[in-house]
Amino acid sequence: MKFTIMVNEGPYQHQSADSALQFARAVLAQGHEIFRIFFYHDGVNNGTRLSVPPADDRLIQKEWSELAKEHDLDLVICIAAAQRRGIMDEDEAKRQGLDANNIIEGFRISGLGQLIEGGIEADRTVVFGD
Amino acid sequence: MAMLHIVNKSPFEKVAFRSCLNHAKAGDSILMIEDATVGAIDGTSFSEKLKAALADKSVYVLGGDLAARGLSEDRMIDGIKAVDYAGFVDLTVENETTQSWL
Amino acid sequence: MATKKFMFVNRKAPYGTAYALESLEVVLISAAFEQDVSLAFIDDGVYQITKGQDTTGIGQKNFSNTYKALGDYEVNKLYVEKESLEERGLTQDDLMDLVWEDEDEDWTEKPSIIMVSRSEMADVMAEQEVTLSF
Numbered sequence: 001m002k003f004t005i006m007v008n009e010g011p012y013q014h015q016s017a018d019s020a021l022q023f024a025r026a027v028l029a030q031g032h033e034i035f036r037i038f039f040y041h042d043g044v045n046n047g048t049r050l051s052v053p054p055a056d057d058r059l060i061q062k063e064w065s066e067l068a069k070e071h072d073l074d075l076v077i078c079i080a081a082a083q084r085r086g087i088m089d090e091d092e093a094k095r096q097g098l099d100a101n102n103i104i105e106g107f108r109i110s111g112l113g114q115l116i117e118g119g120i121e122a123d124r125t126v127v128f129g130d
Numbered sequence: 131m132a133m134l135h136i137v138n139k140s141p142f143e144k145v146a147f148r149s150c151l152n153h154a155k156a157g158d159s160i161l162m163i164e165d166a167t168v169g170a171i172d173g174t175s176f177s178e179k180l181k182a183a184l185a186d187k188s189v190y191v192l193g194g195d196l197a198a199r200g201l202s203e204d205r206m207i208d209g210i211k212a213v214d215y216a217g218f219v220d221l222t223v224e225n226e227t228t229q230s231w232l
Numbered sequence: 233m234a235t236k237k238f239m240f241v242n243r244k245a246p247y248g249t250a251y252a253l254e255s256l257e258v259v260l261i262s263a264a265f266e267q268d269v270s271l272a273f274i275d276d277g278v279y280q281i282t283k284g285q286d287t288t289g290i291g292q293k294n295f296s297n298t299y300k301a302l303g304d305y306e307v308n309k310l311y312v313e314k315e316s317l318e319e320r321g322l323t324q325d326d327l328m329d330l331v332w333e334d335e336d337e338d339w340t341e342k343p344s345i346i347m348v349s350r351s352e353m354a355d356v357m358a359e360q361e362v363t364l365s366f
Contacts (some may be wrong), residue, residue: 001223007152008232015164015195016138026215041254053359072361080257084250112261119362120236120267124222125134127230133358149243149275153354229241229363 003027003039004118008068008129009046011054015045020128021063028071036074036118037064041129044082049104061104068096068106076114084092112116132157134225138164141176150231151179156186158223161218167196168176172207192218193223237268237361242277247292252280255366256298263305270309270360271302272353274316281345282308283328296328303332308344315350 008089011017015066020037027034029054039046050059051061066101068075077087086102135154141147147169154160160183164171169176170191183189184207193203193212203212213221220227240259246252273281280299287294302308304357310330317323330344350357357363 003222008366019163022215023218025274026219030219032219041250048350052220060193081254107220112258113265115240115258115364116265117233119238119364120234120265122239125227125362125364126222126228127231127363129230129365130138145275153274153352153357155354155358176254187330227361227363229357230365232243232365 001124002031002033002035002122003033004122006118006125006127007039007043007046008041008116008127009036010042011051014130016130017043017060018058021060021067023126023128024067024073025044028067034071035072035122036076036114037105038115039075040081040112041078042081042085043084043129044077044087047077047082047087047104047107047109048102048103058068065104065106071090072114073106077103077107077109077110078115079109079111082109132224134158134161134228135160135164136223136228136230137166137169138230139193140158140165141169141179142174146177146231148179151183154183154187159188159190159221161190161192161213161221163192163218166200168199168201169207170196170210171201172205177207180210181207190217191220228230233265235266235268235271236361238262238268238303239272239273239357239363241274241277241357241363241365242280242291244366245279246285246295247290248288251269252277253295256295257362257366258308259302260298260305263302268357270303270311271307272311272313272357274313276320276355278312278322278327278329281330282295282313282322283326292313294348295315299328299330303330303344306332308342309346311346311348311353311356312345312349313353314347333349 139146
């Protein structure tokens with residue numbers, strides 16, 4: 001079965017990012033397919049590579065990144081939500097005339113249409129948020 | 131079409147859980163995750179409301195979230211089933227649609 | 233691309249958080265994908281479509297006019313729960329007059345707001361294929 005997962009909260013502030021990550025792992029472990037994971041609202045903060053939690057804490061962004069690499073996942077950050085919150089890839093930072101980018105490997109920035117397409121293409125859409 | 135209702139708010143703090151119970155239909159399933167898991171406990175100001183839902187709906191709790199809040203499964207209302215993340219995935223497969231009560 | 237029944241469930245007041253504003257952005261995109269779109273306003277979500285919103289005192293843009301534009305995007309099924317209004321001391325008169333123009337009936341203006349009871353709202357929710365909550 002094909003899943004689309006929506007993540008609406010950033011890591012650390014709300015458990016939903018952890019829940020979504022564990023759910024995604026369980027979906028894959030059971031042999032299902034993840035069509036797309038879409039990050040919206042503060043969920044876009046799951047895609048920064050500049051988080052430095054204490055050494056004994058989890059690094060959620062890196063866990064997403066590694067999961068994406070291992071399973072060739074499509075992790076999409078909403079561009080409108082990302083621009084508001086300062087999550088930038090190289091092209092977008094350049095386009096906006098900014099001096100830095102911060103997206104972590106395995107994520108890409110795209111439009112909200114990707115969420116709707118995810119809802120259409122997947123057999124199940126599951127939302128995690130606050 | 132059966133629906134899986136996913137609730138993540140404590141019924142003692144927010145109205146989301148009550149709202150979920152007010153809209154879920156007979157034959158639907160309700161899964162408590164995150165803070166909502168505290169609602170699974172018997173003998174609370176909320177437990178009668180959840181027991182009423184059990185008459186025609188299946189109710190589940192994500193065991194890891196309950197344990198994280200210092201609550202053991204033997205304190206749960208009779209009829210509520212504990213699942214792990216694999217069970218969570220199965221519930222999304224068994225029900226045609228899902229709705230998260232954020 | 234296939235057409236699915238999408239429902240956007242709004243349960244939060246506007247401005248206190250970004251959910252209402254960013255939910256609207258998703259609704260507009262879903263219309264561009266020509267999906268069968270419905271909106272549900274329950275609990276504090278009913279405050280999103282009250283009339284007379286004035287944000288001059290809070291430094292945020294008033295986006296309530298965007299709801300009035302939804303009809304132009306063929307988003308014309310806005311289900312509002314009567315009990316949610318009543319619990320908050322509101323009636324339909326407190327809500328914006330949201331309409332759409334029916335192309336098949338010589339662009340006659342029709343109401344977009346559909347008042348439903350709690351149990352009718354449950355029925356509408358049960359018919360959906362993709363439910364996104366904000």
